[in-house]
Amino acid sequence: MPAKNVVVIGAGVAGLTTALLLSKKPGYKILVAAKHMPGDYDIEYASPWAGANYMPVSISGTKAAEWDKSTWGPLADLAANHPEAGVHFQECEIHSRAKDNGSATANWFSELLSPNPWFAKVVPNFRSLPTKSLSPGIDSATSFTSVCINTAIYLPWLVSQCLANGVTFKRALFEHIVDATYHNFHPYGNVDIVVNCTGLMASKLGGVQDTTVVPARGQIVIVRNEARKMLSVSGTDNGDNEACYVMTRAAGGGTILGGSYEKGSWESQPDPNLAIRIMKRAVEMCPSLTNGRGIEHLDIIRHGVGLRPVREGGTRIEKERIGGVWVIHNYGAGGAGYQSSYGCAQAAIDLIEEVTGFQARL
Ligand code: FAD
Numbered sequence: 001m002p003a004k005n006v007v008v009i010g011a012g013v014a015g016l017t018t019a020l021l022l023s024k025k026p027g028y029k030i031l032v033a034a035k036h037m038p039g040d041y042d043i044e045y046a047s048p049w050a051g052a053n054y055m056p057v058s059i060s061g062t063k064a065a066e067w068d069k070s071t072w073g074p075l076a077d078l079a080a081n082h083p084e085a086g087v088h089f090q091e092c093e094i095h096s097r098a099k100d101n102g103s104a105t106a107n108w109f110s111e112l113l114s115p116n117p118w119f120a121k122v123v124p125n126f127r128s129l130p131t132k133s134l135s136p137g138i139d140s141a142t143s144f145t146s147v148c149i150n151t152a153i154y155l156p157w158l159v160s161q162c163l164a165n166g167v168t169f170k171r172a173l174f175e176h177i178v179d180a181t182y183h184n185f186h187p188y189g190n191v192d193i194v195v196n197c198t199g200l201m202a203s204k205l206g207g208v209q210d211t212t213v214v215p216a217r218g219q220i221v222i223v224r225n226e227a228r229k230m231l232s233v234s235g236t237d238n239g240d241n242e243a244c245y246v247m248t249r250a251a252g253g254g255t256i257l258g259g260s261y262e263k264g265s266w267e268s269q270p271d272p273n274l275a276i277r278i279m280k281r282a283v284e285m286c287p288s289l290t291n292g293r294g295i296e297h298l299d300i301i302r303h304g305v306g307l308r309p310v311r312e313g314g315t316r317i318e319k320e321r322i323g324g325v326w327v328i329h330n331y332g333a334g335g336a337g338y339q340s341s342y343g344c345a346q347a348a349i350d351l352i353e354e355v356t357g358f359q360a361r362l
Contacts, residue, residue, distance in 0.1 A: 007180040010197030012047035016158035017345040023165035029188040033172040038155035043268035049306025052149040052338040060118040067343025074342040086153025088250035092146035092230040098139040100235030150253030176206030178323035200309035215307035217262035222254045224299040244281040257282040270303035310334040
């Protein structure tokens with residue numbers, strides 16, 4: 001069977017992971033084409049802004065939980081055996097306050113806050129912490145070994161792995177998804193398959209225009225101070241669309257203080273008042289950041305805002321015929337794009353193989 005020419009639209013974690021896994025299979029000539037590439041920071045490009053850690057919120061028995069589950073192994077392998085990828089192990093504590101029961105964050109975190117979530121058997125060292133060891137105001141907590149990804153290293157690492165496997169890269173901005181099939185666009189000729197990894201912008205891309213994908217704005221502060229472990233809590237006293245988490249990235253990537261979860265907001269600029277609240281909450285939850293001192297002892301690298309591509313019904317991994325070409329969708333991972341990346345990419349590749357098998361029989 002002749003090689004199939006594939007265009008992957010998008011160079012975020014979804015597009016790059018899909019391209020990398022596909023490039024390990026024979027029979028595909030892969031071009032990654034995107035408006036934004038690793039190294040860029042833009043409000044339309046979520047991946048650089050993520051923490052990013054493995055903290056599953058997917059519900060037991062769902063496809064999302066399966067994708068998260070099958071992503072743990074590859075991320076743990078990177079942390080254990082490939083330091084150049086910028087992924088390291090870090091202990092993770094999830095704190096729960098009874099007063100958050102029923103709030104938006106607590107509902108979103110329901111599996112994560114459970115004393116017995118599905119991933120207890122996946123990640124190492126899962127345990128409930130003794131109540132007497134908890135800070136005032138915290139009613140229960142769990143702890144496990146997780147990973148934290150330095151996105152500034154990991155995204156370029158994915159590119160370099162793809163390049164080593166023969167994947168080509170090109171900057172492009174598509175108004176319609178079939179633009180990726182234009183004559184002479186792919187270096188090897190006619191395009192057989194387009195993989196749609198456009199994240200939030202799938203809501204605007206012609207031929208897709210999925211209005212069920214919306215932004216969930218996340219504001220962060222990146223500091224030089226270090227946290228000894230990752231921490232997250234079930235809610236804040238500042239409203240349902242604010243959150244509190246801390247994680248230190250691998251290999252000098254700084255510590256991420258979060259955050260917020262503002263559904264429907266496209267605002268790209270950091271809100272200074274929210275930044276103060278984020279820093280105050282982080283220092284209160286994790287006093288070791290500043291040796292028990294105030295936020296003036298945080299050494300700020302930068303403030304940031306990213307938009308999680310949240311899709312009603314969850315990540316879309318489907319095949320669809322558009323304008324006479326097969327399109328495989330892999331977008332809409334919300335706040336879980338890294339922790340589900342390998343599972344989602346594999347699911348997309350299963351569809352690519354289904355389609356190429358189908359094409360071979362024509
Ligand atoms: P993106 O990274 O947005 O990439 C989209 C790509 O498509 C870009 O290259 C863009 O240029 C391209 N594109 C779009 N439209 C077009 C077009 N028309 N033409 C050409 N190119 C186009 N996830 C976790 O797993 N763990 C975490 O701890 C975590 N923390 C987060 C914290 C914050 C503050 C935020 C904002 C997100 C966080 N996430 C986390 C979520 C994660 O960042 C996203 O799920 C993930 O980055 C989405 O990746 P993507 O590849 O689908 O989209």
